[in-house]
Amino acid sequence: MTKAPPIKAERVRKILANYPPHDGSALVNLLHDIQAAFRYLPQKALQMTARHVGLSPARVFEVATFYEGFHLKPRGEHICTVCMGTACHVRGSPRLLEQLERDLDIGAGQTTADLTFTLEEVNCVGACALGPLVIIDGKYNGNMTSARLTRLVGGMQKKGKK
Amino acid sequence: MEVTIRINDAEVKAQEGESLLDAARRAGFSIPSLCHHQALEPIGACRLCLVEVKASGKEELTTSCNFRVTAGIEVVTDSAQIRKQRAANLELLLARAPGSTRLRQLAAEYGVAAPRFQPRVDSQLPNCILCELCVRVCAELGHNALNTIGRGEHKRIGLPFNQPSDSCVGCGSCVSVCPTDCIFIKDTPTTRSIWGQSFPFVLCKNCGAPVITGVHRDFAIKEKGLPEDYYDTCESCKQAATSKRFAAVAW
């Protein structure tokens, strides 16, 4: 069982130090950096961010929940993202998503109980020529078929169990 | 700067840059709206204050709350198209807030008895129509205890991190401005319950009646600079004291 990395205040402070204080326009950039460090946006880190940029927790929370790119719950070790862009859609991406939902037994946007996999949709990653596209841990897998997807994810599931 | 505009063929004076809705209402024109408040920046959420505006040759159907007045505009506040589109948005809103008397009445005025859609009611804040008046008023007061959560179809109103907020003072302004009465508030002789928290009242030093929540008083003392004893007596006791004092004076 993999745990999400612990939230160390020191680590958050280091990220915050890269941006001048009391500058609201750094907020979205900061949230990205924090998410890159923790794979999600921990509440504690958001509260520290709010203080740093000089906004209330309410304003920070509404920004964090407004944008699709931010996650407020711990995410899995492996992140499977199915591109739902138009080009991918007409080439069958909804079926790939359904397949992953069945195989991982979670819905889109959810994380497996053991924090191994998170399944996500993205609206388009701009690699439309290669649709349908499934991104696994940042790697673009183009022209995806259900058989290849089974192999790819199946292999990772086995590895995870060892 | 004062400018002249035309509303339904009448000449109306208005301030340049002010909300067209405010100007029109001041001049006596009735325009429905559920998300506008003069003390707050307009956001044009409910889409009921639709009017037709002709400005520099271009005609458009627009919300009046967030339309800034400029000299010479020509405004129509009632037409078949305006009524049709107000009714359409009322129908959509009514499906979110079937329990709101005010909304039901307004919808009925526009011929909408019941929405043709299944209700889509916020489970945590039934009848909320997402006008954001509560969020905006709370921010305007400097408390920032409320926020929107999410966006699009999933947008809702709630607390930061979905937890009771330590910046809420229990003033109840959100309740006062809510157009659909969807915010829960309950006062007992000693405490006020709102947004998942209980706020003890400051009790009148004479009769023990509730005066104001303790944190709201603390906030007011800090922000408004009036002496503390302004906040320790209830309205009735103050009146009684005033009348006694007056009675003592020889007139």
Add this chain to the structure above:
Amino acid sequence: MLAETVKTLVVKPTKCVGCRTCEVACTFAHSSAGWLGHSRIKVHAVAPERFVQITCMQCIKAACIKVCPTEALVRNPGTRAVELIEERCIGCGLCEVACPFGHMFFSAETRRPIKCDLCGGQPACAMFCPHGALEWR
């Protein structure tokens, strides 16, 4: 200094007999419904046969104006009354608490304060007082 042309509402408790005509007049002047709870002036019995009418004093340094967060309470330059602009009021209730005379009635029903506006320069209470206990002069 008040301009000479400005009239004031003069209250004479010694002349008051407690008939409450002023309350009725005020209520009708401000609403067609006519409900005594909505009167902006109140008659208090302070002793047997001794009454005092309490209404807004339109304080020069008004606490209500000071605490109002949305500038919903403003001085009418003509009548010098402190008037409530309902459209700007957010119902926070601070004015009610801040008034040292207990004269801002906060309506639980509308969640807005009820406040004397001197009827825009023709106060109904004074017009209808049969005993000269309220004068507009």
Add this chain to the structure above:
Amino acid sequence: MAALKSAKQLSDYRKKLKSTASSRRRTIAVCAGTGCKALGSFPLFDAFTAELKKNKLASRIDLVATGCHGFCERGPLVLFHPEGLLYQRVKQSDVAEIVVKTVKQKKVIGRLLYTDPNSGKQYRKEQEIPFYKHQKRLVLASNGQLDPTSIDDYIRGGGYSALAKAIEMGPEETIAEIKRSGLRGRGGAGFPTGNKWEICSRTESDKRYLVCNADEGDPGAFMDRSVIEGNPHSVIEGMIIGALAIGADEGYVYVRQEYPLAVERLEIALGQARRLGLLGKNILGSKKRFDVKINRGGGAFVCGEESALIASIHGERGVPRRRPPYPAVEGLFGKPTNINNVETWANIPIIIGKGSEWYSSIGTAGSKGTKIFSLVGKVNNTGLVEVPMGMTLGKIVFDIGGGIPRGKKFKAVQTGGPSGGCLPESKLDTPVDFDTLLEQGAMMGSGGMIVMDESTCMVDVARYFLRFLKSESCGNCTSCREGLVRLHELLSDICEGRANADSIPMIQELAETVKTTSLCALGKTAVNPVLSTLRYFREEYRAHIEEQRCPAGVCKALITYRIDAKLCNGCTLCAKNCPQDAISGQKKKLHVIDQDLCIKCGICKDVCNQDAVLVE
């Protein structure tokens, strides 16, 4: 390298770069665009590095990882300069042979050449391939040659000379030149760029901002990404020219968070430009200052809308506000702000460099220059194409795109993303420009062009866009937030066989409300996909409603999967892969689908080698 303090120093620097041996050497350009990268071009590049070193060629051959060449379908692509030879679908295992045969012996390896699937003809040179031949590449011209991480590469090819020219011309003449060029914003609405600059520059203010909108949110569009990733300096140069013309001293690039490589390339390029004195104080000795910050988006389609984008840079939710006031008058931090998208900025150096007269000779009366489209979906040659305005849809789809794969029939082409529309076969002769597309109920948008064939259900496509938009709506306006949810419900009713005669009139009624009463462009155009499919494909809607039939075989509730007795060879592949165990049959015997168990996932059809699984 010290900062360049004048136009003269810049041209001297260019001369020096040109005179170095490197510019005359042979070059191998490996495409490192997103598509080719996904297909393995990075390990391929490493293999070339190793192989050249092994053959002691590293000092004689320039190996560059370039931006997107556009022909993503055939990636990874390797281009040889100056010959113009193009190898496609190159694998790591091909590298050794390429170095020996092509590089050393100058022989062409036939199997790596592009073969037209329709004509069977083989092409050696990139320029001869139909996909490239019909294009006119201005903005994308250098994508296949430049190393996007090298400012020297850019300057050697004439980069930043337009900036020097613009400084000499002065602000007013620069704006006048852009106005004369007829350039219109490439972000979607097509507002004349020069006019926008003029309004911003004439608004009284102590400060002005400039923004590059790289929030390419249309699903199916990736030209802005490729321009930034492949030629970041062209965008930066455009921005500097704009900043000096308008009088802005601070700029922002607002990039989608889904584009990390673009952010990386931009950061490198900005650093290089600063070091050379092209950004910062006293640009090229002009006493003018300008610098650029990068703001990443948070993932919101609506932030492509100017006022929402500004809110997002402020650190707020991306909620649009009513315009006017337009950003050119009251924008970022309340100051006049000029916002243009990536492709628009990249056009600026070209216009200033070659002149407005030359530029305006390309395109149509109302739409000048070229436009980049991402040609994707059910088309043979998917990728990025840049064509002169006014080329017909048919020419793009069939001559450049090579038509529809697997002999299927063309059905529609969707342009303009979620705000656009679907045009049918009868509209293939429509010239592509801002105004004509709008007339036909579609839109230029940012340039997504998604081709659909007979196996695409148009009702499903309309529903797809509504699903996208109802979650991408900021949620401010009742009409958009609630209206789109209701429209999606109605479309779902049609796709799932629950619709009735009232459905279409109700869709039209609601669509009108969303369109006429929403605040921003997202809401006002959100119903275009529904309205355009209703306009051109009403029969398909009727089939769903009246006959409970999905002619394209997409809508699950209206279809069944069946195995053809004649075609099935009993290979058992479908039965093995069926997630429901709904398929039974013995080896080498006909297999049968149990309709009660079938969830219509389509995997059996995907895995069948005999095309024996039919959709009815």
